[in-house]
Amino acid sequence: MGIRGELFTTQVTLDNRSYFFNVKENRAGDVFLQIVESKKGEGADFDRHQIAIFAEDMQRVLKGLDDSLKFIEKDRKERAKAKAAKKAAKEAKFGKGSGEKIVIKRGKKNFLEEERQPDGIKRTGKVIHIASKRDADKPADDGAN
Structure with missing residues (x-):
């Protein structure tokens, strides 16, 4: 012991x-x-x-x-x-994707106001923001409440 x-x-x-x-x-x-x-x-x-x-x-x-x-x-x-x-x-x-964000750069055209095309793409300047699949079903928000 x-x-x-x-x-x-x-x-x-x-x-x-x-x-x-x-x-x-x-x-x-x-x-x-x-x-x-x-x-x-x-x-x-x-x-x-x-x-x-x-x-x-x-x-x-x-x-x-x-x-x-x-x-x-x-x-x-x-x-x-x-x-x-x-x-x-x-x-x-949502489909099997890579999970990475895609950023598309545009030319040097100057945008004073936000443009929204019928294709769902929001153009705010040099970078194009692509609306997600989740936002595709929602109507476009024009800022008026």
């Missing part, structure tokens, strides 16, 4: 924190799992948080952990499926 009743210990190190899984025995002979999270705090200090799970409660805790992991995996799959369906619906509505 170790100095502080440690029977077994293992460490999992991530980018900014470490987890220690310590199997310990207290003075009464009870075996428990101590989980310690350690992360670097301000300066040279470390923030440490720990929980202890006794052997008689371990199966219920592991079942709760397993249920949580199953939920996370199911939720991840549902979100990926919903994201794919949303993308497919968007492509069906």
Whole structure:
């Protein structure tokens, strides 16, 4: 037995924190799992948080952990499926495009007033602004309310 009743210990190190899984025995002979999270705090200090799970409660805790992991995996799959369906619906509505804006530059002709042609193109100066497919169904706004 170790100095502080440690029977077994293992460490999992991530980018900014470490987890220690310590199997310990207290003075009464009870075996428990101590989980310690350690992360670097301000300066040279470390923030440490720990929980202890006794052997008689371990199966219920592991079942709760397993249920949580199953939920996370199911939720991840549902979100990926919903994201794919949303993308497919968007492509069906607007067509599959490159997603880039197209800017067409015109000559040096000076426009004092905004011109709107029947083709849906708003001409305001050197750059031609092309109306989106979403705006195509709306009537042209002439500024009068």
